[in-house]
Amino acid sequence: MSIVIENAALKNNALSYIEDTIEKVPALVQLRTEAAETFASSDFPSIQHEEWKYTNIKKLVSNTYSFSNDVNVTAADIQDYLIEGTDVMVFVNGVYNASLSSFTSTEKVIVAPLSEAIEKHQDLVLAHLGKYADNSLPFVGVNTASVVEGGFVYAKRNALSETPLMFLNVVSGDNIVVQPRVLAVLEEGAQASIIERNAVIKGEAVLVNSVAEVNVAERANLSHLKLQDEVENTSLVTLSEAQQADNSVYHNITITTGGHIVRNNLNIALGEHCEGLMTGLYLVKGKTLVDNHTMVDHKMPNSYSNELYKGILSDKSKGVFNGKIFVREDAQKTNAFQSNKNILLSQDAVVDTKPQLEIWADDVSCSHGCTVGALDEEPMFYLRARGIPEDKARGLLIYAFAGDVIEKISNENVRALVEKIVAREMGYDLI
Amino acid sequence: MLKINDLKASIEDKEILKGINLEIKPGEVHAIMGPNGSGKSTLASVLAGREDYEVDGGDVDFDGEDLLEMAPEVRAQKGLFLAFQYPVEIPGVSNTNFLRTAVNEVRKARGEEPYNAANFMKEMKEKMQIVSIDKSLMGRSLNEGFSGGEKKRNEIFHMAMLDPKLAILDETDSGLDIDALRIVANGVNTLRDGNRSFVVVTHYQRLLDYIVPDFVHVLYKGKIVKSGTKELALELEEKGYDWIIQEVEGQN
Ligand SMILES: Nc1ncnc2c1ncn2[C@@H]1O[C@H](COP(=O)(O)OP(=O)(O)O)[C@@H](O)[C@H]1O
Ligand SMILES: [Mg+2]
Numbered sequence: 001m002s003i004v005i006e007n008a009a010l011k012n013n014a015l016s017y018i019e020d021t022i023e024k025v026p027a028l029v030q031l032r033t034e035a036a037e038t039f040a041s042s043d044f045p046s047i048q049h050e051e052w053k054y055t056n057i058k059k060l061v062s063n064t065y066s067f068s069n070d071v072n073v074t075a076a077d078i079q080d081y082l083i084e085g086t087d088v089m090v091f092v093n094g095v096y097n098a099s100l101s102s103f104t105s106t107e108k109v110i111v112a113p114l115s116e117a118i119e120k121h122q123d124l125v126l127a128h129l130g131k132y133a134d135n136s137l138p139f140v141g142v143n144t145a146s147v148v149e150g151g152f153v154y155a156k157r158n159a160l161s162e163t164p165l166m167f168l169n170v171v172s173g174d175n176i177v178v179q180p181r182v183l184a185v186l187e188e189g190a191q192a193s194i195i196e197r198n199a200v201i202k203g204e205a206v207l208v209n210s211v212a213e214v215n216v217a218e219r220a221n222l223s224h225l226k227l228q229d230e231v232e233n234t235s236l237v238t239l240s241e242a243q244q245a246d247n248s249v250y251h252n253i254t255i256t257t258g259g260h261i262v263r264n265n266l267n268i269a270l271g272e273h274c275e276g277l278m279t280g281l282y283l284v285k286g287k288t289l290v291d292n293h294t295m296v297d298h299k300m301p302n303s304y305s306n307e308l309y310k311g312i313l314s315d316k317s318k319g320v321f322n323g324k325i326f327v328r329e330d331a332q333k334t335n336a337f338q339s340n341k342n343i344l345l346s347q348d349a350v351v352d353t354k355p356q357l358e359i360w361a362d363d364v365s366c367s368h369g370c371t372v373g374a375l376d377e378e379p380m381f382y383l384r385a386r387g388i389p390e391d392k393a394r395g396l397l398i399y400a401f402a403g404d405v406i407e408k409i410s411n412e413n414v415r416a417l418v419e420k421i422v423a424r425e426m427g428y429d430l431i
Numbered sequence: 432m433l434k435i436n437d438l439k440a441s442i443e444d445k446e447i448l449k450g451i452n453l454e455i456k457p458g459e460v461h462a463i464m465g466p467n468g469s470g471k472s473t474l475a476s477v478l479a480g481r482e483d484y485e486v487d488g489g490d491v492d493f494d495g496e497d498l499l500e501m502a503p504e505v506r507a508q509k510g511l512f513l514a515f516q517y518p519v520e521i522p523g524v525s526n527t528n529f530l531r532t533a534v535n536e537v538r539k540a541r542g543e544e545p546y547n548a549a550n551f552m553k554e555m556k557e558k559m560q561i562v563s564i565d566k567s568l569m570g571r572s573l574n575e576g577f578s579g580g581e582k583k584r585n586e587i588f589h590m591a592m593l594d595p596k597l598a599i600l601d602e603t604d605s606g607l608d609i610d611a612l613r614i615v616a617n618g619v620n621t622l623r624d625g626n627r628s629f630v631v632v633t634h635y636q637r638l639l640d641y642i643v644p645d646f647v648h649v650l651y652k653g654k655i656v657k658s659g660t661k662e663l664a665l666e667l668e669e670k671g672y673d674w675i676i677q678e679v680e681g682q683n
Contacts, residue, residue, distance in 0.1 A: 377483075382519040383529070385479045386589060387507035387537040396532065400523025400572075 004043035008061040010177070010207075011138070015040060017067040018145045025148050027118050031130045032145050039141030054320045054352050055263055055291045060235055063205055065177035067146070069093045073170050073201065075100060081199040085413045087165045089113060089151050094178045096149055097170075108159035109192070114150035114181065124154055128185050132213045133241045140239055143179045143211040150181030155190035155220075164223075164411055166195040169210070171234070172202045182212035186220035186248075193223040193411065196238075198230060206234045214242040214250065218271075221249040225414065229421050230259035232286065239265045244274045246300070251277040253409060255418055256290045257425045263291045272300040280309035281405040283398075283425050284317040291320035298331035298361075305335070310405050311342040312398055313349035321353040323368070329360040338368040343375055343401060345394075395426045432457050432628050433478075433498075433597055438489035440477045447473045449653035450489065455597065460629040462639055462664060465650035466672050471632045472516050474650070475601045479513035480506050494596070507533075508540035510596030514586035514603050516632075521573040526585065527555070529573050534592050558591040562618040579606035587618045598622075599630040604638035616641030636668035649675055 018036045022029060044061045045052040073092045078100060082088060087103035089096070089111070096113035105111040110121060118125050135141045151167035169180045184194055200206050216222050228236060236259055242250045248271065256262050268276040282290040296305040311319045321340045342351040355368040375397055383393035402422055409415040433455040440448040447470045455461055463471055477484050478491065480503030491498040498506060521529070534554075535545035546554060559566065564584045574582050583603050590598050600619070604612055619629065619642050631642055639647070639661060647663040648655045649672070656679045657663065667675075 378519045379521045379524075381481055381503060382515065382521065383524075383533075384503040385481075385507055385513055385515075386529075386533040387504050387540070387593065388529075388533050389504050389536065390502070392532065392536070393504075396524050396529065397521070400521065403523040 001046070001048045003046055003049040005046045005058055005061055006043055008044050009064050010061040011039075011044065011142075013064060013067070014142045014146065021146070021148060025115065025118060027122055027126065028147060031126075032147060035130065035135045035141050035144035038135050039138060039145050042136060042138045042141060044138050051293065051322075054318070055261065055289060057237075057261065057263075060207060060261060063175060063207070065175050065207060066173070067177060069173040069176055071172045073097070073100065073172055077201050078168065078170055078199055081168055081197060083164075083166060083195070083413055083417055085163065085411075086195065087111070087163050088168050089165065090168045090170060091149065091178075091180065092170045093172065093176060094149055094169075094180070103165055108156045109161045110152070110154040111165060112152050114152045114183065115148065117152040121154065124185070125152065125183065128213065128215055129183050130213075132215065132243050133211050133239055139209050139237045140211055143181060143209055146179050147181050150183060153184045153192060153194060155186045155192045157187045158189040159187070160190070161192040164193040164195055164414060166197055169198045169208060171198065171200045171206050171208070174204045175206075176203055177207040177209065180208065180210040182210070184212070184222060184224070185215045186217055186222055188217045189219040190217070191221045193225075195225045195227055195414065197227040198234065198236070200231050200234045204233050208234065208236045208238075210236070210238045212238070212240045214240065216242065216244045216248040216250050218245045219247045220245070223251045223410065224253070225409065226252070226254040226264065227418070228254070228256040228259060228262060230257075230262065232258065232260060234259050235261040237263045240267070242268045242276070244268065244270050244276060246271040247273045249275040249277070251279065251408075254280040254292065255421075256282040256284065257421055258284065259288055259290070261289045261291075264293065266292070266294040267297070268295070268305070269297045269299060270303040270305065272302050274303040276303065276305040278305070278307040278309070279405055279408045281311075281402055281422075282309075282319055283312045283402065283422055284319070285314040285425075287316050289318045289320070293322045295324040295326070296336065298325070298327045298334045298336060300330060301332045301334070303331065303334055305337070307338040308405060309340045310402060311340070311351060312345065312402065313342065313351060314345040316346070316348040318349070319351040319353075321351070321370070322356065323354070324356040325358070325366065325368070327359040327361050327364050327366065331361045332363045334361060334364040334366070336364070336366045340370040341401075342370075342372040343398065344372065345375065395423075398426055399423070432494060434492040436490050436492070438474075438477070438491060439487040440473060440484045441487055442473070442484050446487070447653050448477065451653075451655060453648065453655065455628050455630065457628055458625045459646065460623065460631060460642065460644045462631045462633060462644035462647045463650055464633060464636075464647060464664065464667060466676075467634065469650045470653045471650055472601055475513055475516075475599045475630075475632060478599060479503060479511065504536070505540075507593070508537050512590050512593055512595035512598040514583075514590060514598065514600040516601040516605070518574045518582040518586055520575045520577075522575050524573045526571055526573050527569045530555070530589065530592055533589075537593055554592065558588060561591050561621050562587045563614050564588045580608070580611040583607060583615060584611065587615050591618065591622060595627070597628045597630070599632065601632045602634060603631075604633055604635065612638065613641060636664045639664045651676060651679055
């Protein structure tokens with residue numbers, strides 16, 4: 001058995017799409033061509049591949065997708081996906097839609113679709129785009145090789161962007177693949193908050209292959225939420241690639257409440273005196289498979305990373321967690337914590353969880369732990385014996401379990417939305 | 432109110448209750464005493480509906496209905512309350528939110544309007560006084576990090592809020608100092624209104640100085656081996672359980 005899936009339809013179709021569109025944005029031709037060459041010489045991973053052991057994407061990459069599809073989407077179609085007090089940049093099947101978007105761009109905080117940014121701020125874009133993500137990985141390579149549009153935010157020195165900015169990828173149509181791209185760059189001392197979300201308003205067998213590159217300069221602070229409240233037949237492969245300079249803070253929060261196959265890759269490289277925070281919640285049912293692969297790389301001394309991922313799985317859903325922590329030889333005085341806790345609500349739900357620690361420095365403080373189990377019976381009986389019906393009691397306990405993840409979302413409106421989504425997914429009316 | 436008839440129960444194939452008979456009328460206070468391991472908590476748990484226990488025989492009538500057929504929450508809604516010997520710590524569920532959910536579920540089941548926030552707070556304030564429970568415990572996670580005494584007080588507070596017809600207190604006195612014991616007993620006595628019935632499970636006679644029972648039963652090896660009035664408790668205090676055990680074993 002090979003560790004790759006050869007001759008995948010997705011690969012062949014992507015290559016012809018890339019060829020057809022390569023001239024579209026002249027400034028990106030070189031980046032795309034290089035990525036396309038790498039992608040052409042690679043293949044999508046099979047389950048023989050160590051990093052893809054539990055997540056079979058064979059069907060996903062064997063499907064024939066269209067890479068573009070003109071549709072008309074109205075404000076009413078996306079109404080439910082907007083968040084109060086949050087700016088939004090909307091893409092429809094990968095195409096930027098100005099009339100559905102609503103955000104402000106200033107001298108200090110430049111916000112623009114990539115196509116516009118590449119015209120007005122070419123140097124800023126090219127200095128970072130494609131520089132952090134590893135294009136030799138097929139999903140990343142194909143995204144870079146296809147990039148003509150995306151979300152761009154650039155916060156200059158000490159700029160504070162108070163309003164969160166959501167990149168909303170609207171998808172409409174069957175067998176569509178979209179490849180969202182985000183580039184967020186924060187100069188020294190800047191602060192910003194971004195959200196990535198998809199809205200598959202119509203369509204079967206949609207694949208979203210997204211790449212977000214993040215560069216957080218010294219003393220800067222970026223909060224990055226991936227809100228994946230996907231419909232049943234949507235699959236996601238995502239990458240969040242973050243570079244942190246000294247004294248910076250980056251907080252990635254990934255919330256998954258649906259989808260067919262969801263594979264998230266999160267990589268953080270830390271400078272000195274950094275805080276790298278990884279928070280995740282997956283609350284899934286049906287046959288959803290959610291796979292979170294995270295990696296934090298302590299390259300320098302005195303940094304702190306903290307990872308908390310929690311899963312609640314019902315029906316025949318499946319969870320995969322793989323958390324890598326690298327502590328390099330120079331990274332003395334590293335503090336790295338990791339915890340993955342799972343509740344299985346059905347006999348058929350499964351979780352594969354694996355911490356992977358590689359520590360080369362000697363003066364470090366690291367801890368990790370994982371749990372997989374059913375909901376405790378004792379608390380359940382206690383609540384029921386006080387008159388609370390079984391389903392509500394279960395809801396309260398699950399809500400409590402998810403609580404310490406949700407409370408890490410600092411923006412009130414966003415937190416309220418996530419609370420609502422979690423409650424809705426549990427099917428309980430919580431007070 | 433409650434009529435237990437030849438109740439037998441086991442856990443993991445181990446027979447624990449071996450035929451309990453007990454009748455409790457409205458307003459009565461029954462004390463159940465007995466050495467450790469005799470089945471007191473098992474009896475309380477079976478009555479409250481804990482599913483780990485297998486009921487092997489007998490029946491329990493609660494106000495004309497078959498108690499053993501009911502889900503635990505239905506028993507609570509119909510007015511049965513169990514104060515746990517070991518109250519469970521539930522991180523992330525606030526004492527107040529939990530109580531509001533519980534009280535409103537119980538009210539709903541009784542055909543009463545659920546409390547709005549203001550009414551609920553008013554009710555809380557009133558009932559908190561009964562057990563002199565500290566306000567700071569209300570915003571905290573249910574029982575999490577509570578001292579032993581605080582947990583027991585919280586149980587009695589829950590009881591006051593839920594307004595049951597029959598309350599079973601499982602060793603609510605254990606681990607309490609004399610002041611806390613007095614407060615808890617006071618709370619119970621305040622709620623003793625002539626209609627509400629109590630089953631007070633205790634290992635020691637001490638509590639019964641404050642909550643004076645109408646009847647005292649001794650449970651031993653899964654059976655009620657002796658019943659009497661409050662004088663029986665005093666006798667047990669004086670002579671221990673040995674004489675009863677000997678009496679029982681002697682008969683066998
Ligand atoms: N979960 C359990 N599994 C096995 N045995 C149990 C369990 N719970 C109680 N028992 C046994 O049942 C008997 C009665 O226990 P319990 O009802 O707690 O007694 P008491 O409350 O009178 O001290 C004891 O022998 C105890 O060991
Ligand atoms: Mg006991």
